[in-house]
Amino acid sequence: MNDVRVAFTVAVSDVRTTRAANDGWDDYDHPLPGIEKENMINPDDLYIAICDKGGNIIGDVKIIKVIPMSDPSGNKYAITGVWNNAKDNIAKAKKIMIVANCNASKLSTISLPDLTYNLDTGIRKYIPMWGVASLPELSLGTQTDMTEPIYLLRAMAKVRVGMRSDMPSYGYSIGSMHINNYNTKGYCLPNNYKLADRTQDIRFNNSLHVFDSREASIDLVEERATYIPEYDNTSSGATPATITINLNRTGKH
Known part of the structure; x- marks a missing residue:
């Protein structure tokens, strides 16, 4: 038997799954928990890969089962998959990487770092996410059950x-x-x-990956979350994003 089966939990609701305004996740404690829309995974749009120590993909995981779990903290998914024909590379397997809600079918024609999404204002159901975790030692012909969940980082602000x-x-x-x-x-x-062995290792500094596709303006609705691609406000020559609010008092501007 040259195959390896892996079983693990993906967590998409933990409040730490954002880089926000601080350097990392260690002291991040946002008072507003994620809502259901932010935590949803499309089971038909999951890509799972086995990587070596340097983060290079050495094998793909065929998804067998994706089961939503009931959890007090929010949405979690139990996932089982199989890495076929793993014998030649099993000694190199150090990480497992997940790409969710990113139209992963495009990976047949483009490389992983170039995988992009469109904003699709008003119709996007799933937020693109990515995550990684270290793998324990794998054995051919067996199932490895990972005890720690794999956290996913949302790709939208x-x-x-x-x-x-x-x-x-x-x-x-x-x-x-x-x-x-x-x-x-x-x-x-x-x-x-x-470079990351787990999603939580990602720090805001040097991780910002902006696709320069600037448009002039997008409307906001009071108290309703708007999800947009990340934007560079601070680099030399950047055109900062700002928020304009028209405020009324007793019906007058």
């Missing part, structure tokens, strides 16, 4: 704007608002993804 809770009592309301400058496309994987 979440923007939500609302008024302070007491402002409506003073007659204030938001008339309209929008983001000035945003990207219409994004990369599915962060920069330096090959």
Whole structure:
């Protein structure tokens, strides 16, 4: 038997699954948990690969089963797959990598670092995600059950704007608002993804992977999350993104 079976859990709801404004996930404790839309995986759009120590793909995992799990913290998925014809490379297997909701069928024509998604304003159901974890030693003809979940990093930025809770009592309301400058496309994987042994190792510094596809403006709706590709605000020569809010009081601008 030259095949290896692997079973593991994918976690897509943990509040740490964002790089946000700080350097890493160690001190990140956002008070707003993810909502269902942010945690959904399309079972028909999963790519799982076995990688060597340097993050290079040495084998593909054929998905056997994807089962949504009931979990108090949010969405988790139990996944079982098989790595066929693993004998020649099993000693090199050090990591398992997952790409979800990224139209992975495109990988037949493009390389993994170049995998992109379109914003598709208003119709996107699944948020592109990526994750990686270290593998225990694998054995041919057996199933390896990974005890630690694999966390997924979302490839879109979440923007939500609302008024302070007491402002409506003073007659204030938001008339309209929008983001000035945003990207219409994004990369599915962060920069330096090959260097990480687990998703939590990714730091904001040097991981930002921006697809330059700038458009002028996109509308925001009060208290409703808007998901957009990441955008470079700080590099030399960058055109910063800003938010414009038209504020009303007692119906007047």
